[in-house]
Structures are given as structure tokens and as C-alpha cells.
Amino acid sequence: MKYRYLPTTDQDRQEMLEKIGVRSIEELFSDIPSQIRLKRSYQLPEPLAEFSLMKHMKQLANMNQSLEDYTSFLGAGVYQHHIPSVVGHIISRSEFYTAYTPYQPEISQGELQAIFEFQTMIAELTGMEVANSSMYDGATALAEAANVAAAVTKQKKxxxxxxxxxxxxxxxxxxxxxxxxQLIDIPLVDEVTNLEILRKSIDDQTAAVIVQFPNFYGSLETFADLAELIHQHKGLFIVQANPMALAIIEPPGAWGADIVVGDAQPFGIPTSYGGPHCGFFTTTKKLMRKIPGRIVGQTVDEDGNRGYVLTLQAREQHIRRDKATSNICSNQALNALAAAVYMSTFGKEGLQQVAKLNYDKAHYAAERLTSIPGVSLVNQSPFFHEFVIHFSKPAAAICRDLLSKKIFAGFDLGKIDLTRNHQLLVAVTEVRTKAEIDQFAVALEGVL
Amino acid sequence: MNKNTPLIFERSRKDRIAYSLPKSDVPTYAIPDELKREGKAELPEVSELDVIRHYTELSRRNHGVDNGFYPLGSCTMKYNPKLHEDVARLSGFAHIHPYQPQETVQGALKMLAELQKYLAEITGMEQVTLQPAAGAHGEWTGLMMIRAYHESRGDFKRTKVIIPDSAHGTNPASATVAGLETITIPSDEHGLVSIEHLRQVLGEDTAALMLTNPNTLGLFEREIIEIANLVHQAGGMLYYDGANANAILGISRPGDMGFDVVHLNLHKTFTTPHGGGGPGAGPVGVKNALVPFLPSPIIEQNEDGTYHLKDGLLQSIGRVKSYYGNFGILVRAYTYIRTMGSDGLKKVSENAVLHANYLLASLAEAYDVPYKGYCMHEFVFSGKRQKEQGVRTLDIAKRLLDFGIHPPTIYFPLIVEESMMIEPTETESKETLDQFIDVMLQIAKEIEHEPELVQDAPHTTVVKRLDEVRAARKPVLRWRKED
Structure with a gap:
């Protein structure tokens, strides 16, 4: 059988074998002992032609209910936002998506410059001095941040x-x-960090304090002089943040964070069942040489022209090998590009506007939903575009009932904490209309 | 083309926009003063055409597989089928949320469950986790499982991972991040694992041996059966780095070679695009003994034929990434396997190996071959002879840029002086290979007769060689608005 991805014809093969000086391809595999040769075919389905395969894949895709078919209030770390048309067109340019890591800068200036711009934009939003070129996702970026803190402070807590x-x-x-x-969990008061306990727990063995902003329950916690206290004990303040919120909310860089990580998924990256998304890692100039992963820097060429290269590579695994504190090699560069195009498209004014629209829609929804008897707001602190509501019934039952009305009601908090099984985490972004929010409220009234 | 492309920030003009937002249909709510951002992030203000022109211009300053030959060793820069891009963008794949009820994502779960099965069959493993986001992430996941396995047996002294000196840098780095120590063993005179050295370092502290097979020199470890026996007799596990799996599809399975853990780079062997550095995916397959330690979650089929996400078992190493791996990449790899089937995948490796040997045979007189014999899907030249003529491997790489060819991997593996690692892949035609041969022979001649032509290369790129020392000494990692 012939394959469209394999151009070598019988004649090509013959000519190549002659040049090599062997009679068959089989001879080229003579180093592999016969005991470990596979003497049968793989048990795999028969190959499909493009037309049939597309049909099959559409069938699989159609077995899923997409966010385009349902009215969704799901968030909990992954958010449905409008993706401007330009984003898909740019990242579909194959000069970008079929390239490897830009090891040869002379023919990779496009990728390198785009990432340099991404680094700038993410640093601007988080209020930090420097950023890297991306990590796998927000969670792994956070884990890397904890490792950096341990390495810098030589502490483990x-x-x-x-x-x-x-x-x-x-x-x-x-x-x-x-x-x-050594991981130590700080309990909550209502839905925010118990700062009293946190402050008492910080000591000279503390490598880092980790908080989330807005936190998992949507709340915007304020940490006053927490950074100072952490720094007095020579620890690092690490914040996992949603960059969309930072367009209008004072960013962690302004309140003393040493490392801000998160996921740029809200910026032009589809939810895609949870991946690939785009972790980011930002920090201070002081910690610049401790950053994991690839970093792009500006320089000049032999003629003095401005150009970009991968830099500070002495930090990385291919140089440091077992002395490296991170093993990351591949990252999420194409999604970083998507995020950069998104941030360029919305720009200085637009990103604030879209973030404020998220804020307003969520606040309207919270007001509307909690006007229903038996529904109350759990958040005692201000929130951004996500909040928790409490019912007299288990949230799981409500989610199930609303599903039949083609509504994803939100994230049932009982799944992570049995004491919260009457609570629902609701996210409202700019894609939800007032009419949809009102329909959600009416449907909710109907099932309570 | 312009020598300098302005930064998008430099194109910015106040009051230009590239976005459209609906008029708000809800009231405005005030942000509490203490939370309000002071000052705006310095993002560009440009029109939609500005955005398009900017990034289009940048794309023209970038070389991908679609632009030309890309024989970057160990990276398997093969063609990235266009169908896969269309499939991954289907609404039912691109726009599903990780926390949707599982009954609303049965198509996704079915695809994932089948992919787990296909990859287990291809690698000869019992079960596969699709969680890891990249090869290095897979390495670390595999090593964490190996560590958990030993510790579950009360064996806490197995802290050493044996790694050949030809291995990728991620191997020792992954060992470190997994809390294990690396013992590097030298390769023998054939470029293979030195059995003698291996015997010396194996012992009661051995957690694992990590091997790439074929190794980074493009050579198959002929003694793999004995190696596996030795490692297992010592109580260690055998880890297969799948970076070079493009050589063995349908030919030999890591599980049959004796490996206990395997990771695959779907962005290498299974055609998912490299994206300028990612995203990729690094699924990990394990034999029976390691199944209890797989990370959460695994996709399982129910008795009624539906699928569900199953949390890891009691001994699971836990979660290694949010949600369910790089799903969008997994969809592409699945599509590829369904295009090729068993027969097609075998032809992939046959042609990849044929192409590499054809280049090797055609260029072996002009460049030094450090290890004789047939290669697998890639091979390594040494630029030693050329260095003696005053031209370094770096110069040869830069000269290739003038011909629109992406250079091979250079200065890796570390054990070959002035190394050039060449991997043509199966998707290139003979004409492309012949053109590469002609160019490499021409460069060899230039080195003899006009070395400065090579030393001063590249001549045709948008920038000349860049000052990397300056970039590292005085780091400029971002643009800043001038006051």
C-alpha cells in the first residue's frame, strides 16, 4: 500500500540501496537481534483515507457536547473566552507551527521576536520584571517556582x-x-486564606509562600504587608495568577511577589479539554538566572542590526545536565504565540475593557442568582469573574438537572471538598449574554 | 526583507484598536479602590491589519518544515499533516471543558482510551498514561514511578540512575528533579553502552538505567538483551527514552527489548507539529510491575461500553499535570495512527532508516564518520577534518542556511568532536536528499578552496550571526517604554 506521507518510490529505494551497497532494507536492521524483532503486525485498525478518517473524527467529536452547543458557566482554572479570528490565522502560519525550538537564530528571528514580545506583555501584566518563553501549564509552572524557591533559599518548607x-x-x-x-497547608476563613495562621507559620525555614489570585473560589484576596514579612525571613512570595484579571486588578508585582506564574489560556487558547494551554513564569531581575526553561534576549548581529537569541542557557538541562534544577526542554511556544497575538489584538485599552466586561457580567450574574430564594453568595471578599453560590440542595443534583436544559451550571465544589457539596463555583466571562444569565437563573429557580 | 522588523510596541499608536467587543448588556459594577490596577499594562495599540502584517512579517523570518529540509538530529522534523490541524480544531475537540460531565465528553474519552491502547501495543507495554506534556516531562514521570516502585518494596537505597554519556541532557536533569542521582557511563569504541562499565556501576543502589535505543549516535544497542538482563539481575528498572522511536516502528518494541518504562515524543515520531518549541506530548508506557504507580487519571472503559476517568490507584505517584494531558496534541497523534495503520508505521521506520543510510553513504568520503557501520534513522558526522582546515561545524551549519536548509543538530552528542547529527526523516523525497548531498559536498569543497565563504556565513539571512555573549552578559529580556 502507498502512503501520501511517504514519497520514496520503488525506484528511489533501489537507487538508494545500491548507493548504500545492500540488497534490502532488511540488511540495515541487522544490528537488531532476531529475538526482539517484531514478527507480526501491530494490532491496530486498518489505515483510513482522509475522507473516511475525517468522517470518523467528526463522529468522535460529535459525541462530545462542546461549549458552543451548551451555555457554560464552567471555569475553575479554564475559561471560555472569545478568540479573535486573527489568532487562529496567525498560529496557522506553518512557518511558526512547523518550526522547532529556535536554535538557529538567523532563520528563527520571527519566532524569537514574537516570544520576546510575549515575555514583555506577560511581564507588563503581572507587574514583574522578566518572563520566560512559557511552561507546560499553570500547575507545572507553579511546581517549578517552588523548586526555584527551595534552590534560592536553601530551605524546604x-x-x-x-x-x-x-x-x-x-x-x-x-x-x-x-x-x-515540605508542603504545609494553610486553612481558610470562609473562602480566603487565614492570614493570621499564615503569618504565624512563616519562619526562617520557609522557602516560599504560595497563594492564588484570584483564588480558586474566585476571590481577590489582599495580602497587605505579607511580602515584607516573607522577605524578613528570606523566603519568596509566589503567586499563581489569572492574567485576565490583572488587566484591571492591581497585579502581584505591585504587592511584592517574587515569582508570578499562571496559565495564559484565557488569552486566545481554546479550552481543548484541558490542554495544551500555556504556563507562564515571571520574576524579578534578581532571580533572572534561576528561571526554568527557555528565555529570549535581545542582541545585535555582526553588522550591528538588532536581533534575538535564546539566552542565559547556562541554566538549562542541555548544559547543566544533572546539575540543572529543571528538566524542561519542549515548552508551549505556539500557545505563547497565540497569547501574544491575543494581547496585541486587545491591546492596552481592549484588554482592560474585556476584563471589565468579565467583571461586570459576573457581578450581574451573582446579583441575579442570589436574588433567588435559597441561593446565597459564599464569597465574603470581592471577586473577579468567578464566585461561589450556596444552595439548600447538593450542587451535583442541580448540575444534573440543568444539564438537561443544555446548561453547564458550574463546578460542583463537592467534588473536591465534601463539606462544600452544596456549593457551586460559577464563572461568567464576556461571552455570556444577559439573556443567557437570566435563563440560567430561571432554570435554576425551576430545579431548586 | 527589512533588516529590522519593528517590535509590535513600536508600531503602537494611541487610539488604534484591533478588537471588537459587544456593547455591555449588564450594569457597570465598581472595582473596589484598593484592588484597582494603577496604570495600564503597556500593551500595543494597533489595528487589525497591523497585527496581521506584523506577525506575517515575523513568520517570513522563520524556517519551518513546510519551508524546507530540516534534518535536525534527534528532533524528527517530519511533515506535519494538515488534516490533523483541521481535526484538532473541530468544535467537539477544541471547545470542550475539562470539568464537563463525563457523559458529555464520551467521544474524547473514547479517543483517549483507544490511543492508550494503540501506544501500549506499539511500545509493547501493559498500560499507558497520556498525562505528560513533553518528552522530559515523561522522563520525570517514569522515573518517579520507578522510585515509587522501589520504595513500595521498602527499598530506599536505590537512588542511582545510570545514563550513558551520549544521552540527551534531559535524562540526567530528569533524574535530578525526581530526587535521584546520575551515574554517567562512557560509551565504548563502537559508540555503544560499555557492558564492562555497566557491570561496574550496577548494584544495590541502582534505581534504573536510562537508554535511548537507537542511541543519539543513531546506533542500535546490539547488546540490549544482555544489558536488560544485567540491569534486572541487579534489581534495577530499564527506562526507554523514545526520542529515537522513529527508527523502530513495526520493527522492534521496547517492551520486547526488556524495557520496563517507555516515553514517546508524539511531536517527533507521531507527526504533531513542534510549534516553535511546543506544545508536544510525552505519553509513558509501563509494564505490569509499574501499573499501580501510574499518575492520575487513567481512562477506562465501563462494562456498558462507555468510558470514564479513573483516579490513580493507592500507590499512584499522583498528578503530574492539570487535567488530562495535552489533549489537542493527542488528537493529532491518534489521527496519524489511524492514517498509517500497522503497515504504514512500519514503512515509516524503514524509509527513515533507508534515507539516513543513503545520506551517510553519499557523504562518508567528505566528512568523518566516527562510528562505522549502518546507522538507524540518524547518524553523526565529525567535523574534525574541516576543523583542521580552519572551519568549524558551527560554520558549516551557518553555511547551510544560505541554501535554505535547516542545519543538523550540532555539538551533540557531546562525545563526538565537532559533531553534526543528521536525521532526514521518511517524509523527504530522494530529490531533497540529493540536493542536501550536493550542498554538503559543495560546502566541503568550499572549505578546501574558499574557507572564508563558510567562515563568514550566513550571507543571505535577514540577520548575520548574532552576539550571544552580549545577550547573556547584558540580558535584555523585554521591551520597555521609553520615558
């Missing part, structure tokens, strides 16, 4: 707000084993 995304907490737990980090 990591204090973690109870309002951190539970999956980030789990990834931290897995990763912590490597460098023997």
Missing part, C-alpha cells in the same frame, strides 16, 4: 494557601518529592 487550585496542589505534591519539599 512551602506554605500553601488552602484556596489554591486543587490540581495545582496535587501537581506540587507529586513534584515536591523530588527535592524533598
Amino acid at each position: 512551602i506554605l500553601i494557601s488552602g484556596a489554591l487550585h486543587p490540581e495545582s496542589r496535587e501537581v506540587l505534591q507529586t513534584q515536591a518529592k523530588g527535592f524533598g519539599l
Whole structure:
């Protein structure tokens, strides 16, 4: 059988074999002992032609209910936002998506410059001085941040707000084993970090304090002089943030964070069942040489023209090998490009406007939903575009009932905390209309 | 083309916009003063055409597989089928949320469950996790499982990972991040694992041996059966770095070679695009003994034929990434396997190996071959002879840019002086290979007769060689608005 991705004809093969000086391709595999040769075919389905395969894939896709078919109030770390048309067109340019890591800068200036711009934009939004070129996702970026803190402070204790995304907490737990980090959970008051306990827990063995902003329950916590206290004990202040919120909310860089990580998914990256998204890592100039992963820097060529290269590579695994504190090699560059195009498209004014629209829609929704008897707002602190409501019934039952009305009502908090099984985490972004929010409220009234 | 492309910030003009937002249909709510951002992030203000022109211009300053030959060793820069891009963008794949009820994502779960099965069959493993986001992430996941396995047996002294000196840098780095120590063993005179050295370092502290097979020199570890026996006799596990799996599809399975853990780079062997550095995916397959340690979650089929996400078992290493891996990449790899089937995948490796040997045979007189014999899907030249003529491998790489060819991987593996690692892949035609041969022979001649032509290369690119020392000494990692 012939394959459209394999151009070598029988004649080509013959000519190549002659040049090599063998009679068959089989001879080229003579180094592989016969005991370990596969003497049968793989048990795989027969190959499909493009037309049939597309049909099959559409069938699989159609077995899923997409966010375009349902009215969704799901968030919990992954958000449905409008993706401007230009984003898809740019990242579909194959000069970008079929390239590898820009090891040869002379023919990779496009990618390098785009990432340099991404680094600038993310640093601007978080209020930090420098950013890297991307990480796998927000959770792994956070785990890397904890490792950096341990390496810099030579301490192992990591204090973690109870309002951190539970999956980030789990990834931290897995990763912590490597460098023997000690994770200490700080309890909540209502839906925010218990600052009193947190402050008392900070000591000279503290490598880092980790909080999330807005936190997992949507709340915008204020940390006053927490950074100073952490710094007095020579620890680092690490914040996992949603960059969309930072367009209008005072960013962690302004309140003393040492490392701000998060996921740029809200910026032009489809939800895609949770990946690929785009972790980001930002920090201070002081910690610049401790950053994991690739970083693009500006320089000049032999003629003095401005250009860009991968830089500070002495930090990375291919140079440091077993002395490296991170093993990251591949990252999420194409999604960083998508985020950069998104940020360019919305720009200085537009990003504030879209963020404010998220804020307003969520606040309208909270007002509308909590006007229903039996529904109350759990958040005691201000929130951005996500909040928690409480019912007299289990949230799981409500989600199930609303599903039949083609509504994804939100994230049932009972899934992560049984004491919260009457609570629903609701996200409202700019794509939801007032009419949809009102329909959600009416439907909710009907099932309570 | 312009020598300098302005930064998008430099194109910015106040009051231009490239976005459209609906008029708000809800009241305005005030942000509390203490939370309000002071000052705006310095993002550009440009029109939609400005955005398009800017990024189009940048794309023209970039070389991808679609632009030309890309024989970057160990990276498997093969053609990225266009169908996969269309499939990944189907609404039912691109716009589903990780926390949707599982009954609303049965198509996604079915695809993932089948992919787990296909990859287990291809690698000869019992089960596969699709969680890891990249090869290095897979390495670390595999090593964490190996560590958990030993510790579950009360064996806490197995802290050493044996790694050949020809290995990728991610191998030792992954060991470190998994809390294990690396023992590097030298390669023998054939470029293979030195059995003698391996025997010396194996012992009660051995957690694992990590091997790339074929190795980074493009050579198959002929003694793999003995190597596996030795490692297992010592109580260690055998880890397969799948970076070079493009050589063995349908030919030999890591599970049958004796490996206990395998990661695959779907962005290499299974055609998902490299995206300028990512996203990729690094699924990990394991034999029975390691199944209890797989990360959460695994996709399983129910008795009624539906699918569900299953949390890791009691001994699971936990979660290694949010949600369910790089789903959009997994969809593409699945599509590829369904295009090729068993027969097609075998032809992939046959042609990849044929192409590499054809280049090797055609260029072996002009460039030094450090290890004789047939290669697998890639091979390594040494630029030693050329260095003696005053031209370094870096110069040869830069000269290739003038011909529109992406250079091979250079100065890796570290054990070959002035190394050039060449991987043509199966998707290139003989004409492309012949053109590469002609160019490499021409450069060899230039080195003899006009070395400065090579030393001063590239001549045709948008920028000349860049000052990397300056970039690292005085780092400029972002643009700043001038006051």
C-alpha cells in the first residue's frame, strides 16, 4: 500500500540501496537481534483515507457536547473566552507551527521576536520584571517556582494557601518529592486564606509562600504587608495568577511577589479539554538566572542590526545536565504565540475593557442568582469573574438537572471538598449574554 | 526583507484598536479602590491589519518544515499533516471543558482510551498514561514511578540512575528533579553502552538505567538483551527514552527489548507539529510491575461500553499535570495512527532508516564518520577534518542556511568532536536528499578552496550571526517604554 506521507518510490529505494551497497532494507536492521524483532503486525485498525478518517473524527467529536452547543458557566482554572479570528490565522502560519525550538537564530528571528514580545506583555501584566518563553501549564509552572524557591533559599518548607487550585496542589505534591519539599497547608476563613495562621507559620525555614489570585473560589484576596514579612525571613512570595484579571486588578508585582506564574489560556487558547494551554513564569531581575526553561534576549548581529537569541542557557538541562534544577526542554511556544497575538489584538485599552466586561457580567450574574430564594453568595471578599453560590440542595443534583436544559451550571465544589457539596463555583466571562444569565437563573429557580 | 522588523510596541499608536467587543448588556459594577490596577499594562495599540502584517512579517523570518529540509538530529522534523490541524480544531475537540460531565465528553474519552491502547501495543507495554506534556516531562514521570516502585518494596537505597554519556541532557536533569542521582557511563569504541562499565556501576543502589535505543549516535544497542538482563539481575528498572522511536516502528518494541518504562515524543515520531518549541506530548508506557504507580487519571472503559476517568490507584505517584494531558496534541497523534495503520508505521521506520543510510553513504568520503557501520534513522558526522582546515561545524551549519536548509543538530552528542547529527526523516523525497548531498559536498569543497565563504556565513539571512555573549552578559529580556 502507498502512503501520501511517504514519497520514496520503488525506484528511489533501489537507487538508494545500491548507493548504500545492500540488497534490502532488511540488511540495515541487522544490528537488531532476531529475538526482539517484531514478527507480526501491530494490532491496530486498518489505515483510513482522509475522507473516511475525517468522517470518523467528526463522529468522535460529535459525541462530545462542546461549549458552543451548551451555555457554560464552567471555569475553575479554564475559561471560555472569545478568540479573535486573527489568532487562529496567525498560529496557522506553518512557518511558526512547523518550526522547532529556535536554535538557529538567523532563520528563527520571527519566532524569537514574537516570544520576546510575549515575555514583555506577560511581564507588563503581572507587574514583574522578566518572563520566560512559557511552561507546560499553570500547575507545572507553579511546581517549578517552588523548586526555584527551595534552590534560592536553601530551605524546604512551602506554605500553601488552602484556596489554591486543587490540581495545582496535587501537581506540587507529586513534584515536591523530588527535592524533598515540605508542603504545609494553610486553612481558610470562609473562602480566603487565614492570614493570621499564615503569618504565624512563616519562619526562617520557609522557602516560599504560595497563594492564588484570584483564588480558586474566585476571590481577590489582599495580602497587605505579607511580602515584607516573607522577605524578613528570606523566603519568596509566589503567586499563581489569572492574567485576565490583572488587566484591571492591581497585579502581584505591585504587592511584592517574587515569582508570578499562571496559565495564559484565557488569552486566545481554546479550552481543548484541558490542554495544551500555556504556563507562564515571571520574576524579578534578581532571580533572572534561576528561571526554568527557555528565555529570549535581545542582541545585535555582526553588522550591528538588532536581533534575538535564546539566552542565559547556562541554566538549562542541555548544559547543566544533572546539575540543572529543571528538566524542561519542549515548552508551549505556539500557545505563547497565540497569547501574544491575543494581547496585541486587545491591546492596552481592549484588554482592560474585556476584563471589565468579565467583571461586570459576573457581578450581574451573582446579583441575579442570589436574588433567588435559597441561593446565597459564599464569597465574603470581592471577586473577579468567578464566585461561589450556596444552595439548600447538593450542587451535583442541580448540575444534573440543568444539564438537561443544555446548561453547564458550574463546578460542583463537592467534588473536591465534601463539606462544600452544596456549593457551586460559577464563572461568567464576556461571552455570556444577559439573556443567557437570566435563563440560567430561571432554570435554576425551576430545579431548586 | 527589512533588516529590522519593528517590535509590535513600536508600531503602537494611541487610539488604534484591533478588537471588537459587544456593547455591555449588564450594569457597570465598581472595582473596589484598593484592588484597582494603577496604570495600564503597556500593551500595543494597533489595528487589525497591523497585527496581521506584523506577525506575517515575523513568520517570513522563520524556517519551518513546510519551508524546507530540516534534518535536525534527534528532533524528527517530519511533515506535519494538515488534516490533523483541521481535526484538532473541530468544535467537539477544541471547545470542550475539562470539568464537563463525563457523559458529555464520551467521544474524547473514547479517543483517549483507544490511543492508550494503540501506544501500549506499539511500545509493547501493559498500560499507558497520556498525562505528560513533553518528552522530559515523561522522563520525570517514569522515573518517579520507578522510585515509587522501589520504595513500595521498602527499598530506599536505590537512588542511582545510570545514563550513558551520549544521552540527551534531559535524562540526567530528569533524574535530578525526581530526587535521584546520575551515574554517567562512557560509551565504548563502537559508540555503544560499555557492558564492562555497566557491570561496574550496577548494584544495590541502582534505581534504573536510562537508554535511548537507537542511541543519539543513531546506533542500535546490539547488546540490549544482555544489558536488560544485567540491569534486572541487579534489581534495577530499564527506562526507554523514545526520542529515537522513529527508527523502530513495526520493527522492534521496547517492551520486547526488556524495557520496563517507555516515553514517546508524539511531536517527533507521531507527526504533531513542534510549534516553535511546543506544545508536544510525552505519553509513558509501563509494564505490569509499574501499573499501580501510574499518575492520575487513567481512562477506562465501563462494562456498558462507555468510558470514564479513573483516579490513580493507592500507590499512584499522583498528578503530574492539570487535567488530562495535552489533549489537542493527542488528537493529532491518534489521527496519524489511524492514517498509517500497522503497515504504514512500519514503512515509516524503514524509509527513515533507508534515507539516513543513503545520506551517510553519499557523504562518508567528505566528512568523518566516527562510528562505522549502518546507522538507524540518524547518524553523526565529525567535523574534525574541516576543523583542521580552519572551519568549524558551527560554520558549516551557518553555511547551510544560505541554501535554505535547516542545519543538523550540532555539538551533540557531546562525545563526538565537532559533531553534526543528521536525521532526514521518511517524509523527504530522494530529490531533497540529493540536493542536501550536493550542498554538503559543495560546502566541503568550499572549505578546501574558499574557507572564508563558510567562515563568514550566513550571507543571505535577514540577520548575520548574532552576539550571544552580549545577550547573556547584558540580558535584555523585554521591551520597555521609553520615558
